[in-house]
Amino acid sequence: MxxxxxxxxxxxxxxxxxxxxxxxxxxxxxxxxxxxxxxxxxxxxxxxxxxxxxxxxxxxxxxxxxxxxxxxxxxxQGMILAPDGAKLSKSKGNTIEPDSLIEQGYGADSIRLLELFIGPWNQSAAWSVEGLGGTFRFLQRTWTLVQEFLEASPKATAHNSELETEIKRTLHKAIKKVSQDLADLGLNTAIAALMETVNELYKIKSEHPSTELGASNFELAHGTWHESLSNLIQLLAPFAPHIAEEMWQDLGHENSVHISAWPKWDEELVKDDLITIAVQVNGKVRAELLLPADVTEEEVINAAKADLKVAAHLAGKKIKKAIYVQGRLISLVL
Known part of the structure; x- marks a missing residue:
C-alpha cells in the first residue's frame, strides 16, 4: 500500500x-x-x-x-529560516550546524534557549546568534545564584518572614506565568518570565544584605530559598534540561528533575494587592507581615502568632489583648 x-x-x-x-x-x-x-x-x-x-x-x-x-x-508551527530568510535545505547547503557554537563554550542549553526565545512558536524566524550571549548569561546567573545559596550555612542565627514572603511571591508568580504560557505554547514568553524571575531574585538578595545578627540573606530564609530555587529549576528544565539537572542534583534532590511533580502556585501569593502589617508585642515592633489587602483581623493575629520572631516573644505567655489597626498594625499585649 x-x-x-x-x-x-x-x-x-x-x-x-x-x-x-x-x-x-x-x-x-x-x-x-x-x-x-x-x-x-x-x-x-x-x-x-x-x-x-x-x-x-x-x-x-x-x-x-x-x-x-x-x-x-x-x-x-513556524520554521527556523536561514539568516537571509531562505528556507533551510541540504540541497542549498544553508543548514545550520550547532556544533561550532557548542564548542565555543556556549553549550547546548544556551542554543536551545535561543531557538525557543527567538519568537512565537507558530511564526517563522530567520536564524541569528545575536541573542546567544543573552541566553548564556541568563543560565550563568541562575547557576551562580544556586551556587551562592549552596555556600551559605543552613543554620540561621536570625529569621526574616517578610523576606520569605517576598521570595515566595516572586516564585509563585513565575510558576503561574510559565505554567499558563506552556499550556498556550508561549515558549518565548515563558523564558522571558524566567529571566525576569532571576533578576527579581537577585534584587531581593541585594535588598536584604547580610546585616541581621551577622546572618546572610540565604540564612535568613534558608528553607524558602531552597524550595524556591528548586521550583525555579523545575520551570527551567523543559527549556535547559542539562544545566537544570545539574543544579537539581546540587540542591540535594535524588531523582531527576524531569520526573518531579510540576510545582503549583498559591493564588494568595500571586495577588498584587498585598499590604505590610507591623506586629507589636508589648509596644515594640517585632516583625512585619506581608498579607492580602482583604485580610481579616483573625487572620492577621494567626499570621503574627505563626511568625518565628513573634513566637519567640510569645513563648509561655498569654495574650491579654490584641489591638488591630486595619491595614497597618496589630498590637499584642501580654
Missing part, C-alpha cells in the same frame, strides 16, 4: 503498540485518543491531516473506535 496508508492511522497503533493479534485494541484506543494536540506544518492539511481524518471516520462508521475526529486541536 502507499506510504500514506500507514501514516494515516499510526496514532491508533501508538495506543496499543505491542498487540500481535490485531492493529489495536478498541478499549485502549478509546482510552488514549483522540490526540489532544496535532502539531505539524501547514502543508500537511491537504495530505496527512486529510487522510487521517478520512481513515478515522471510516473506522468510526465500522464501530472500531468511538470518536470520528482524530485530533482535538491543530497547531501549525
Amino acid at each position: 502507499d506510504r500514506f496508508a500507514c501514516s494515516s492511522w499510526y496514532f491508533l497503533r501508538f495506543a496499543d503498540p505491542h498487540n500481535n493479534k490485531k492493529p489495536f485494541d478498541k478499549g485502549r484506543a478509546d482510552f488514549w485518543l483522540p490526540v489532544d494536540d496535532y502539531i505539524g506544518g501547514a502543508e500537511h492539511a491537504v495530505m496527512h491531516l486529510l487522510y487521517a481524518r478520512f481513515w478515522t471516520k471510516v473506522m468510526f462508521d465500522e464501530k472500531l473506535i468511538d470518536f470520528d475526529e482524530p485530533f482535538k486541536t491543530l497547531r501549525n
Whole structure:
C-alpha cells in the first residue's frame, strides 16, 4: 500500500503498540485518543491531516473506535529560516550546524534557549546568534545564584518572614506565568518570565544584605530559598534540561528533575494587592507581615502568632489583648 496508508492511522497503533493479534485494541484506543494536540506544518492539511481524518471516520462508521475526529486541536508551527530568510535545505547547503557554537563554550542549553526565545512558536524566524550571549548569561546567573545559596550555612542565627514572603511571591508568580504560557505554547514568553524571575531574585538578595545578627540573606530564609530555587529549576528544565539537572542534583534532590511533580502556585501569593502589617508585642515592633489587602483581623493575629520572631516573644505567655489597626498594625499585649 502507499506510504500514506500507514501514516494515516499510526496514532491508533501508538495506543496499543505491542498487540500481535490485531492493529489495536478498541478499549485502549478509546482510552488514549483522540490526540489532544496535532502539531505539524501547514502543508500537511491537504495530505496527512486529510487522510487521517478520512481513515478515522471510516473506522468510526465500522464501530472500531468511538470518536470520528482524530485530533482535538491543530497547531501549525513556524520554521527556523536561514539568516537571509531562505528556507533551510541540504540541497542549498544553508543548514545550520550547532556544533561550532557548542564548542565555543556556549553549550547546548544556551542554543536551545535561543531557538525557543527567538519568537512565537507558530511564526517563522530567520536564524541569528545575536541573542546567544543573552541566553548564556541568563543560565550563568541562575547557576551562580544556586551556587551562592549552596555556600551559605543552613543554620540561621536570625529569621526574616517578610523576606520569605517576598521570595515566595516572586516564585509563585513565575510558576503561574510559565505554567499558563506552556499550556498556550508561549515558549518565548515563558523564558522571558524566567529571566525576569532571576533578576527579581537577585534584587531581593541585594535588598536584604547580610546585616541581621551577622546572618546572610540565604540564612535568613534558608528553607524558602531552597524550595524556591528548586521550583525555579523545575520551570527551567523543559527549556535547559542539562544545566537544570545539574543544579537539581546540587540542591540535594535524588531523582531527576524531569520526573518531579510540576510545582503549583498559591493564588494568595500571586495577588498584587498585598499590604505590610507591623506586629507589636508589648509596644515594640517585632516583625512585619506581608498579607492580602482583604485580610481579616483573625487572620492577621494567626499570621503574627505563626511568625518565628513573634513566637519567640510569645513563648509561655498569654495574650491579654490584641489591638488591630486595619491595614497597618496589630498590637499584642501580654
